[in-house]
Amino acid sequence: MxxxxxxxxxxxxxxxxxxxxxxxxxxxxxxxxxxxxxxxxxxxxxxxxxxxxxxxxxxxxxxxxxxxxxxxSVPSMASIMDIYRVRRLIECGALAQAWRLHPAVKAMRQAVETAKAHRDRNDWQGVGSANMMFHAAVVDLSDSARLNAFYAGIAAELRLGFGLLGDPEHLHAPFIDMNDEIVTLIENDRPAEAAGRMNEYLTLSERVILKAFEKVSDGA
Amino acid sequence: MxxxxxxxxxxxxxxxxxxxxxxxxxxxxxxxxxxxxxxxxxxxxxxxxxxxxxxxxxxxxxxxxxxxxxxxSVPSMASIMDIYRVRRLIECGALAQAWRLHPAVKAMRQAVETAKAHRDRNDWQGVGSANMMFHAAVVDLSDSARLNAFYAGIAAELRLGFGLLGDPEHLHAPFIDMNDEIVTLIENDRPAEAAGRMNEYLTLSERVILKAFEKVSDGA
DNA sequence: TTTGTCAAGATCGTTGAACAATATTTCAAC
DNA sequence: GTTGAAATATTGTTCAACGATCTTGACAAA
CATH class of the missing domain: 1.10.10.10 (Winged helix-like DNA-binding domain superfamily/Winged helix DNA-binding domain)
Incomplete structure (x- = not known):
């Protein structure tokens, strides 16, 4: 059958x-x-x-x-904050020790270009997906299977939170250019600055999401 | 009944x-x-x-x-190396952003004192256990429930590897003083130096374990 | 109307048995 | 001693059952 x-x-x-x-x-x-x-x-x-x-x-x-x-599971502000603490530690740490020619760098670059293409076509779903791939690639810089697996779980939890929010344009679109900057810094062998930039990215992203969460919580 | x-x-x-x-x-x-x-x-x-x-x-x-x-599971050198990559990222990252008065610092200090007491009594099992608690406390500096849970799993895997080795004196004893230094640095509000010291610790510890592993592999 | 009690019903927690699918072992034949 | 096929053992999955626990709703008491 x-x-x-x-x-x-x-x-x-x-x-x-x-x-x-x-x-x-x-x-x-x-x-x-x-x-x-x-x-x-x-x-x-x-x-x-x-x-x-x-x-x-x-x-x-x-x-x-x-x-x-x-x-x-219903994502809470506490869980979002916890997840961002994890992301800051792992993603910034992975970037700080990244090597210019690591294979994952190509994946990062590709994810950025894909995101841009989707943005030009107003495909915000695609932009979000490419964004997730970018960050997975960042974690992959660490060369650790366990870290990759752990991050995959964290990312899934986060997506559960996104589902509550909708409006992927506002959530993901503003960050494409920051991602671009981060890859470029790595490509130019400036990992410390890339890590710093990622830290700013995550702070900003967390703020956007928590803000959106507030509204949802009020509505409910 | x-x-x-x-x-x-x-x-x-x-x-x-x-x-x-x-x-x-x-x-x-x-x-x-x-x-x-x-x-x-x-x-x-x-x-x-x-x-x-x-x-x-x-x-x-x-x-x-x-x-x-x-x-x-039979721990391999590859898995040991993977685990140490994780540990370097998480533990050093947690230390680098640690705050002097964080509750976990007290737990770290306590673990060090406990380890010393066990050492004085030649209780190497106890030393090993206190050592694990020390590192768990370090991770706890990050204030992330998910990171704590993840690290607990990693630590269990590592202990599986220790079981293959025996000789806990050689494995843990040399590191008590390094742990002491690390806590002291945090207590004196010098997180960057603490993170650097932890990096050395982990490099050394990894080398010791891999060396012991070689022998075991040869024997088998 | 509100509150408390209690029985009926639904769902989970766990077990035991069953059978198909897949490995492993046995053993005869060459 | 190798090969191949039958016999055996183990896992993969399902099903049915039953006690334990939670939820619901009816009903009586205040």
Whole structure:
């Protein structure tokens, strides 16, 4: 029938699928995710689903309350601030020790150009996506698999927060040029300045997001 | 009968117990961990055990091979080096931005004194444990819950590597005085120098561990 | 109307058994 | 001793069951 290859274990596939539902906003923050309902909807057993839930709970995307079920995490200002503390440490640290010819630098440059192209086409979704790729590339400068994996989780959590906000133009567009400056600094072998610039970027970005959050909180 | 409180879900309790077995060396790296055998030994169902396995696999303590089972991760030189890259970034970054009166500084100082006391009593196990607490306190300077959690996982992985080595005196004892210097620098409001010193510490520590690893690898 | 109690219903937590899919081992044949 | 195929063991996944816990709603008391 529809038996695709899908060599992944069911739990991992589930985790991936649910993660993308969360990031895409298909599942709203705070929403309850019932085991019975979901296992039926996704045609898997409750047990397999529970394995996936454990993974996503550990990633911070889902929240688990004993005997009550799992809920989509609702990002708070505190969690946004925590995430930005992490980003400042990791991204600035990775930049500060970056080497001009590291492969990730090319990825950074490419992400910037992609973002610009999307901006010219008014594709703000694309701009946001390219922006995420830029920062992932920055972390990749550190050459650490564990750091990359950790950052991927952090980024997913952040995207959950973005979903609450909408208006990706205002969120991402102003930062394309800052990203450009940062890559350029690295390309010119000035890592310390790049790190400093990234610090400013993150401070600004955090402020924008917290501001947007305030409004949402007021509205609710 | 023996129904203790143990309010934790079974999977979480299992993960905790198995983690401590791994860290204590009760389970050898490379060893196979059979679902059937373990679920019987720990008196839990296979399903619950699998949930715990997923957690520990994500933490990097166990390794999962499709249709073959889970195995205790065997630390490699590559993983040690990766972990030290992470540590350099996080610990030095946390120190560089540390504030003299941060609560974690007291924890750092306390860890150093505890380590010295254990050293005087030739309790090298205790020295190692205090050393771990010192570095956890350093990370705590960053005030990030996510970073603390991430570092806890990294530390557990590292301890898995230590288990392969033995000889905790040689591994930890030489570093007590360096830790002391680092706290003192922070207490005197010189974070940049503390970060620099930590960088030296980590470079040295990494070298010692890799050296010990070489011998083990040769022996095997 | 408000509050408190209690039973009914829903959902989670955990277990045990079952069976298909995949590895591993055994062992006969060459 | 190699090869190949059957027998065995283990994992992957599902299902059904049942106690524990939470939620709901009815109903009585104030």
């Amino acid at each position: 529809v038996e695709m290859a899908e060599s992944l274990p069911v739990a991992d596939r589930l985790a991936r699928d649910i993660r993308s539902m969360l990031i895409s906003g298909e599942l709203q923050p705070g929403q309850r995710v019932s085991e019975a309902a979901f296992s039926e909807r996704l045609n898997v057993s409750r047990n397999s689903l529970r394995e996936a839930f454990r993974l996503l709970t550990k990633e911070g995307l889902l929240q688990h309350e004993a005997n009550r079920g799992v809920f989509v | 023996v129904e203790m409180a143990e309010s934790l879900p079974v999977a979480d309790r299992l993960a905790r117990d198995i983690r401590s077995m791994l860290i204590s060396g009760e389970l050898q790296p490379g060893q196979r961990v059979s679902e059937a055998a373990f679920s019987e030994r720990l008196n839990v169902s296979r399903n619950s055990l699998r949930e715990a396995f997923r957690l520990l696999t994500k933490e990097g303590l166990l390794q999962h091979e499709a249709n073959r089972g889970v195995f205790v």
